[in-house]
Amino acid sequence: MEEKIAKIKEWLGTGSINVFGLPMSGKDTQGIRLAETLNAKFLSSGMIIRAMEQETRQNFTGTGQLLPTDLFYEWVLPYLERKDLFEFPLVLSSIGRWYGEERQVLSVAAGAGHPIKAVVLLNVSESDVIQRFEAAKLLNDRGERNDDRDEQIFDVRLKEFRDKTMPVLNYYNEQGLLINVNGDQSRDAVFAEMIEKLYEKASSDAA
Secondary structure, X not given: OHHHHHHHHHHHOOOEEEEEEOOOOOHHHHHHHHHHXXXXXXXXXXXXXXXXXXXXXXXXXXXXXXXXXXXHHXXXXXXXXXXXXXXXXXXXXXXXXXXXXXXXXXXHHHHOOOOEEEEEEEEOOHHHHHHXXXXXXXXXXXXXXXXXXXXXXXXXXXHHHXXXXXXHHHHHHHOOOEEEEEOXXXXXXXXXXXXXXXXXXXXXXXX
16 A cells, blocks of 8 residues: 555655545544545634634524635635645545635645645445444434534535536536545545556556
8 A cells, every 4th residue: 555655655745635525424523544644734614614613703603504715715715825834735524514615725735735635535335424424323422513413404505515516516527526435334445445446547657
């Protein structure tokens, strides 16, 4: 695996990889691990938005709805242009989840020296993430986030993904950037498949 990781690092440069998936599909878990493996910086739209919500005393994630596009441009996109990240590759977690935002994400990322080289979709069915949601409620291991504990809010998040984020992923697929990974495996197996498919993408792009 080390040789494949080295190949991915060479191909990625200071570019970025955007990781998507349904709620509870493991985006942040796998994204953080990937960032650590590639010596990249990890940026999560959810983490950024929740921090800004606290600062501005607004609430969007608590309803399950996506952040309005104008606020996404104001709150999240500037992180791609931060000077302290300039020399690093980036692993992004669901940056640009509303159809139409992906074009601006591609443009800003490229302009900041972090062109998006691949978009990873962790494929997990809605029935599976609902099971994970129910298990997380029993274990009470998702902190104080209402969007991870309230069933109605979680249903809204699933609908938002279907209606607003799936078109984003279809666009990335048309651009030849989308990589599908089976997210219904052990964490190690998901990570191994992600590395394998990123290696294939890196090899294909270099050919």
